[in-house]
Amino acid sequence: MASSSSSSSSSASSSVKNPTNVEEIQEKIAQALTYHHQTKHGFTNYARGPRGLDWANQPNPFRRYISAPLLPLLHFPTDNKSTVAVTDDAPLYSSLFLSLPPPKPITQSTISQLFYDSLALSAWKTTGFSTWSLRVNPSSGNLHPTEAYLIAPAIESLSDSPFVAHYAPKEHSLELRATIPSGFFPKFFPDNSFLIGISSIFWREAWKYGERAFRYCNHDVGHAIGAIAMAAATLGWDVKLLDGFGCNDLEKLMGLQIFPDFEIPSRPIKGKFPDIEFEHPDCLILVFPNGSNQFDVDYKELSSVINGFSNLEWKGRPNSLSKEHICWDIIYRTAEAVKKPLTIQKGEFPVDQFKSSGICSENSYKELTIREVVRKRRSAVDMDGVTVMERETFYQILLHCLPSGKGEKHRRPLALPFRVLSWDAEVHAALFVHRVIGLPKGLYFLVRNEDHLEELKKATRSEFKWKKPEGCPDDLPLYELATSDCQKLAKQLSCHQDIASDGCFSLGMVAHFELTLSEKGAWMYPRLFWETGILGQVLYLEAHAVGISATGIGCFFDDPVHELLGLKGSKFQSLYHFTVGGPVLDERIMSLPAYPGPSLDA
Template sequence: MSTTPVERALSYHTRTKHRLDRYARALGYLDWSTQPDPFRTFEGAPRLLLPLRASGLTAAYRDLYRPGAVPTAAVDLESIAALFELSLGLSAWKETRGSRWALRCNPSSGNLHPTEGYLLLAGAPGVPAGLYHYVSRDHALERRATLDPAAARALAGLFPAGSFVVGLSSVHWREAWKYGERAFRYCQHDAGHALAAIRYAAAALGWSAVLLDDLGDAELSALLGLDRDADFAGIAAADREHPDAALLLVPAAPLAPTALAAARAVGASAAEVIRVVAGGAWAGRANALSPSHVDWDVIEDAALATWKPHTEEPAAAPEAALPPLAGGVDGADGTPGAGALASEVIRTRRSATAFDGHTSIGAETFYAMLDRLLPRPGVPPWDALPWAPLVHAVVFVHRVRGLAQGLYVLERSEAAHERLRAALAHPFDWERPEGCPDHLRLYRLSEADLRGPAQIVSCHQEIAADGAFSLGMVADFGATLRERGAPWYRRLFWEAGVLGHALYLEAEAARDSGGRVRATGIGCYFDDVFHELCGITGDAFQSLYHFTVGGPVEDVRLMTRAPYEHLEGERREPDPR
C-alpha cells in the first residue's frame, strides 16, 4: 500500500494506464440515467446577465502573439462578458435525431466538461464587487457573495489596480461517469485547456494573466466558496467541486515583471483575501448533477494525494531568448494573416472526429505550429505558467510536405536535451531536419512510415494515422514529482492541456495550400506501448496526452446551431460561422 503522496500519485498513474490486453478500469458501459448535468447552477443566487460582445472584438489572431499589439480594453461589464464568452462560453449547439448538446470554447474530454469557472473582483462598471459563478449555458454570472463598499475597498487594496481573479474547479464525477478511474487525468487536461482558453481570451482584450502559483487548494476552496457545506447540502459528495487553479487577470499587455510580483503578493495575502470574501453576503444552493453515482475511491485518493498546500514556488530560470514569432500573410508561410480574427478562430475551434487520410501541410506551416509551443515573455498562453517547460513532444510525421515521414522530438527547453536523449534510449538518429529554424529544437529520430504504429498506440484509432501528424506529450515526470511534490502531477497535465489548446487554435487558424486542417486531443492511448516505441523505461519521462492534426471529415448527419440562439433581445449575436 503506497503511503507518501508522491507514491500514491505514481501508483495512480501506473494503475490507470491503458494496456494492449486491458484498458484502465471503468464501468464498460454508459448509464444514461445517471449522466451528470453539464451545467452547475446555484439556486437563489442573484443573476447578472452578460451581453454577447465577443463578435465586436477586432483583434487579429496573429496579434495575440505580438506583445502590445492589442489595445488594452477597459475592465467593465462588456469586456468581462467577452472574456467569459471566449473562454468558458458556448461555441455552438449540435443536433441529430432528437439529441442536442452544447460545444464550448474550452474543449473537454468526451465533451463532458468537468470544469467550473468563477470570478472574484473588487468591482467594475456594471459588475458589483463580489464572487460570481459563471453559467455558460445562459452566459450569466451568479453572484455567490456580495461585498459591501468597505469590503470592496479592502479587496481592491489587495489586488493590482483594475485586476481580478478567475478561478477554476472540477467535478470529477462528470468524467468518471464515462471514463472510470482514468477520469482524474482528463479533468487535469481540461483544467489546462481552460487555463489556456482564459489566457487567449484575455489576450484578445489586451490583458495579461498569470497563475496564482503559491495558492493552496484549501485557500482556493475557501476563496471560491467550495468549502461551504451548507451551500452544497442535499447533494452527493460526487457532485462537489475540487479546487483546481486561479489566474490573476491584469489589464496590461505584455505582462510586466511587477504584475508577476503582484501575483506573488496576492498569494501571500490569501488569508486576508479569504477573510474579506468570507465576510460577504452569501447566496445560492448548488444543484444536484446526477440522481446516483458510482464511487471511484482511486480518484478520491489521487485528489487527496495531489492536494496542494500553500507554497512559495521559486522563480523559473530564464530560458534562452527566442526570435519573435513570424507574422506572415495568408498562405505565404502557413501562419494566419490579418483576416483571421482572434474571436473567430477561438469560437470556430472544433475537435475533429475523423480525418480524410490525404490532406497534407507544408513544412513551413508545421514549423510555425511548433514555434507557438515555445514560451516567450508576454506571449500567450505560456506566459500564464510561471515555470519552465516540463512537457515535450514526440511527433509522428505522416503528411508534411518537405519533411520525411518518421518519428521526431520537439524539445521545448534546451535544459532537457541530455535527459531526453538518455530517456529516448533506442539508437535514434537525432538529426536536425534541413530547413528547420535554428531556434526550433526539432530532431528527427528515425525515418519511416509510422502510420500503423501511431494508430495502434492511440487505442487503434484511425484518426492518429490519417492526419498530417500526431504526437505524444512526454513529461519530465518522476524527478519532478519527487523533487517538487505530488501536486505537480496535476500541473504536468495542465501544461499538456495548455499545449494541446495552442495546437487546437493553430490548426484552426492555419492557412495552407494543402487544405484546411483541424485538431483533436486523444486521451485514449496505450501508455507503455508508446514508451516502448520511444525507448522509454522507468518513470523519468511519461506520456500524458496525445494529439493529432489533419484534414477534417465533417459529419453531415449533425446540424449546427448558433451558441446563444436561445437568448432573446440584445444579448443575441450572429452565428460566428
C-alpha cells in the first residue's frame, strides 16, 4: 500500500486555505474510533500483539544522530543537604504548587538543569547479566518511545547561533542538528523563550505491546510534557503547547523530514523495515518567563518560515534500532488520521495567570526538593498490600490533580502542570479506595471538569450516590459513588494484576471521549492520552513526595470498566489506570548512579 504520508502533507498545507471537508473529517474520526475499539482488552480476548518477546530485536532505547556535534550539558547534585546554591536550584516540591520562583535566564546551566530534571537518566539497574537504565520521565515497559528536541536562541557555551538539537539522555548532551536564522526568535517569540519538540518512535513500544502501543506512546508523551512543565517551573519558566501548528510544521522544525516516507502495509507483517524507525512529530512546547505579558503568535507566518527549514543543513544520520521488525499497520494508519493540520488562530497567545493549587494537608509532604522527587521517582513493580494513607493526604493528592487551581470552578488548565495544555480538562478519575484511613472502601469519582458533572451523573449507574465524602474540602469535586471492598474488582479490571488492589487506592482515567473528537477533530485522540499522562505524572510525583510510590497501568479491560460505571457507547472511555501505595523493593536488583553509567551500549 502506498504511504499516506505524502498525501497528508498536501492535505495539511491546503487546510490553511480550504477547510477539510466534512466527509474527510468524519473518516479520520472513524479511523480513531476503529483503532480505539479494536485495541481494547477484554476478559476473553486481548488486543493483538506479539506472542512472545523477540529479544534479539529489542529496539535500542537510545536514538543518536551519528556524526552530529555533541554539546555536553552540566550535572547537578540530587540531594539538598547543605548549600544555599543547591536550595535555589531545587526548591521544595510542594512550594511549586503555590507560586513559581523568579524566572532565570537561558544559560548552559539552566538548560542543563531543565533536561536533567525532566528527561535525563535517573539510575541504572543491574541483576545477574542484565543491566538497564531508568529515566526521570516514566515510560510503559521502560521502552521510551519519546524523543525531545531543543529549538533555542544562541546560548553561551552551547552554540553561537540559534539552533535545533536532539537531546541524548544517555550522554546528557545535545546533538546539534542545525543552526537556524538569527531573526527567528526575536521576530516570533517573547524575550528569553525557547521551544521543546517531542516526537515518538512507535516501533519501540510496538515491539512489546503490538497494536495497543499507539495508546502507550501517547501516555508517554503526556508524562514527558508533565515532566518538562515541572522542571521548567523550578526555573521560574512557564510552559504552553503551541497547538496551532500542524504536524508538517513540527516535522520540519525538528528536522524529522530526514526520515523517508513509510510505506504502510495492508496488514500486520514481519520483516526488515528500517523505515519503521521514523519519528512521529507529536507536539511543540513554548517555554517562556513566568509572568510574561500577553504576546502574539502568528502561526501563518511562522509556518511559512518553518517551511524553509527543509533547506537547512541538517547534521547527523539516525542510528538503527533493530535488525527486524513487526509492522502493526493500524498504528500507522491511525497516526496518519489523527495528525493535526495547521490552525490559523487570530489574536493574542493566551498567557493565563498562574493559579496556586488547593491545600488541605501540606504536612503530608516530606521536606523533599523537586529534584529529589523527580529524580528518585520509580515505578513500583509490586505494592505491599499493607501501607495505609491518611484521608487528608488522599485529599491533598487529589487537589493537585485538578486543572484550575484554588478557588476556581474546575475546567480550564490554570494550575501546574496542567497549564501547559491548550484545551479545557477532558479527563476524570474513577477511584477504587482500598486503604485510606477515615474513608470507607469503595468507588469514588473525581470530576476534573465540573461542566461535565450532570452529564456524568446521567451516563453512570442510577444507584450511585454522588455525595461528597466526609471531610472533603469544598473545592475538591470528589464524590462517593458506592461503598464496598473493591480490591478484587480493581485487580480483575486491571488485567488481574495484584498491584491494582494492593495499594492505598487505584483509579481509571475516564475521558469525555466521542463528543470531544466530533467537536474538535480526530487530532484530539492522542491529546486525550497526553492529558492522562500528565495526570499520571502528578500522581507519580505526589506519591513519592508523601513517601510512597505509584505505577501506571496500561493493561486493563476497557469495556468491563465501562460496564462497572454504567457507561454505554463511546461518550466516555477509560484510557489509563493507575495505582498508588507502599512499594515492595526487589533486593536482588542493585542500583547504580545515572552518570557515569555502565560503559556498555544499552
